[in-house]
Amino acid sequence: MGVSHLISTLGVAGxxxxxxxxxxxxxxxxxxxxxxxxxAGVFASNHKIGGTSVHLNLGVLLIGCFVAAAVxxxxxxxxxxxxxxxxxxxxxxxxxxxxxxxxxxxxxxxYGNVTVVLARFIPVVRTFANPVAGASQMSIRTFTIFNVxxxxxxxxxxxxxxxxxxxxVKDTYLIPAVIVLxxxxxxxxxxxxxRLARATA
Numbered sequence: 202m203g204v205s206h207l208i209s210t211l212g213v214a215g216x217x218x219x220x221x222x223x224x225x226x227x228x229x230x231x232x233x234x235x236x237x238x239x240x241a242g243v244f245a246s247n248h249k250i251g252g253t254s255v256h257l258n259l260g261v262l263l264i265g266c267f268v269a270a271a272v273x274x275x276x277x278x279x280x281x282x283x284x285x286x287x288x289x290x291x292x293x294x295x296x297x298x299x300x301x302x303x304x305x306x307x308x309x310x311x312y313g314n315v316t317v318v319l320a321r322f323i324p325v326v327r328t329f330a331n332p333v334a335g336a337s338q339m340s341i342r343t344f345t346i347f348n349v350x351x352x353x354x355x356x357x358x359x360x361x362x363x364x365x366x367x368x369x370v371k372d373t374y375l376i377p378a379v380i381v382l383x384x385x386x387x388x389x390x391x392x393x394x395x396r397l398a399r400a401t402a
Contacts, residue, residue: 208240209255216241216257217265220356223328225273235324235359238266242363262360270321270352277331278344285336309333317347321355 245259320330
């Protein structure tokens with residue numbers, strides 16, 4: 202599994218760095234945030250994946266990933282606030298696609314400020330929701346409050362999920378379990394879009 206190899210190679214610092222990049226930098230949207238956190242939690246539980254004996258400190262992961270997720274989102278917010286209009290009207294590029302921005306806008310229109318929290322659990326949206334919030338001139342204080350709540354919920358719940366799954370699931374089923382758990386948010390999003398398309402039709 203690529204995620205477990207990544208963790209065993211980079212350790213805690215690598216996990217924290219990737220979480221920061223996924224939430225704060227545009228090119229980070231393709232990084233495996235959910236599966237990375239689940240797998241990191243598994244490694245913290247003393248469970249071995251594929252014979253790998255790496256052990257991560259759960260306390261350091263909880264604090265470090267929370268800080269990385271919160272600070273990364275704040276960076277994305279300020280990028281959107283300073284360069285939003287020019288950035289969001291640029292032609293489609295390899296990493297920056299207008300469709301991603303429109304998707305994040307749709308969440309803000311439907312859920313308002315709570316989107317900052319909900320976006321944490323939806324791949325791609327969690328990367329672009331922050332600059333969209335900045336470009337839309339959301340109050341910095343409001344964004345920071347929801348950002349901290351979202352960062353705490355996302356990192357804590359997903360890390361602990363991996364931690365307890367790692368203790369309960371045998372090696373044979375561990376990798377499939379991690380993959381399935383990390384795909385749940387994508388599945389929910391797919392079903393929502395499908396239902397919306399049917400309602401529109």
